[in-house]
Amino acid sequence: MRPPLLEVKNLSRYFGRVKALDGISFSLEEGQTLAIVGESGCGKTTAIRLLLALDRPTVGHVEMHGRDIAGFKGKDLRKFRSDVQAVFQDPWSSLNPRIRVRDLIAEPLRMNSDVTKAEAYKAVDKVLRDVGLLEAHAQSFAHEFSGGQRQRIAIASALISKPKVIVLDEPVSALDGSVRAQIMNLLKDLQLEYGISFVLVAHDLGTAKYMADHVAVMYLGRVVEYGVAQQVFAAPQHPYTLALMSAALPAHPRLQKKEIILRGEVASPIDVPPGCHFHPRCQSFFGDICATQPPELLEVLQGHLAACHLCHGAT
Numbered sequence: 001m002r003p004p005l006l007e008v009k010n011l012s013r014y015f016g017r018v019k020a021l022d023g024i025s026f027s028l029e030e031g032q033t034l035a036i037v038g039e040s041g042c043g044k045t046t047a048i049r050l051l052l053a054l055d056r057p058t059v060g061h062v063e064m065h066g067r068d069i070a071g072f073k074g075k076d077l078r079k080f081r082s083d084v085q086a087v088f089q090d091p092w093s094s095l096n097p098r099i100r101v102r103d104l105i106a107e108p109l110r111m112n113s114d115v116t117k118a119e120a121y122k123a124v125d126k127v128l129r130d131v132g133l134l135e136a137h138a139q140s141f142a143h144e145f146s147g148g149q150r151q152r153i154a155i156a157s158a159l160i161s162k163p164k165v166i167v168l169d170e171p172v173s174a175l176d177g178s179v180r181a182q183i184m185n186l187l188k189d190l191q192l193e194y195g196i197s198f199v200l201v202a203h204d205l206g207t208a209k210y211m212a213d214h215v216a217v218m219y220l221g222r223v224v225e226y227g228v229a230q231q232v233f234a235a236p237q238h239p240y241t242l243a244l245m246s247a248a249l250p251a252h253p254r255l256q257k258k259e260i261i262l263r264g265e266v267a268s269p270i271d272v273p274p275g276c277h278f279h280p281r282c283q284s285f286f287g288d289i290c291a292t293q294p295p296e297l298l299e300v301l302q303g304h305l306a307a308c309h310l311c312h313g314a315t
């Protein structure tokens with residue numbers, strides 16, 4: 001059997017005593033979307049840097065079709081940089097305002113392949129059309145566009161090298177209601193057309209629910225719940241996921257129509273609570289086992305994993 005497109009195995013990144021990422025694992029198949037959700041400080045940014053090979057893990061691996069990306073150099077690394085692209089949250093800060101849109105979009109293609117300028121510009125015209133802009137827009141500067149249009153330009157720039165994976169870092173958080181929906185729909189259409197896989201990093205559960213096939217909920221550097229998105233959103237198991245969902249999404253039976261208020265703040269990664277990292281904030285905390293023993297990420301329903309003693313049947 002062919003190894004998955006992207007596989008993350010026990011991925012950890014430590015900065016001295018700080019465990020920014022602490023043993024996360026998941027895989028991503030072709031044409032699928034995995035959403036990574038959690039509050040700030042949960043390790044999302046560190047995970048993105050490792051996925052884009054902008055940093056190296058302390059422990060663990062990122063593999064593409066079974067090959068560890070840490071070993072990529074020269075041509076392999078160039079190919080990887082072309083195959084894995086990113087779209088970031090604020091198109092205003094990630095787009096250079098002094099460069100014409102044409103050159104901005106062509107840049108990743110010209111950096112990572114040997115195409116001529118003319119070939120690159122031809123490809124620019126195509127991706128501009130694909131993201132719902134006009135060829136004439138190629139001559140303009142990024143600051144001449146609205147927020148939604150700038151995000152379309154950022155998507156075009158990620159798309160031009162026909163990547164296998166696009167890491168979407170809060171791609172619609174800076175946008176308002178209807179524009180947000182348009183960009184999410186555009187991403188879904190492009191996914192079908194180009195057969196791309198997405199790693200969607202979001203704090204917004206609505207976006208994750210709409211876009212994702214699988215979801216990984218992170219807390220303080222660890223995955224606390226993982227599964228098929230539909231199942232996780234319909235029947236969240238981990239108390240942290242329940243609290244996040246009760247605050248962000250319409251109530252469902254397990255939430256008893258009442259918002260669960262998360263106590264306190266996310267702990268500092270320098271001083272993580274012992275046992276279950278979430279225990280000082282957990283509304284279901286039930287004693288010593290929570291405070292002293294770290295729960296493993298285990299299957300609680302078919303293909304649905306949670307790291308919680310309560311979900312594992314401890315009492």
Ligand code: SF4
Nearest residue numbers: 276279282290308309
């Ligand atoms: Fe809450 Fe205990 Fe489960 Fe942690 S292990 S989430 S403290 S019930």
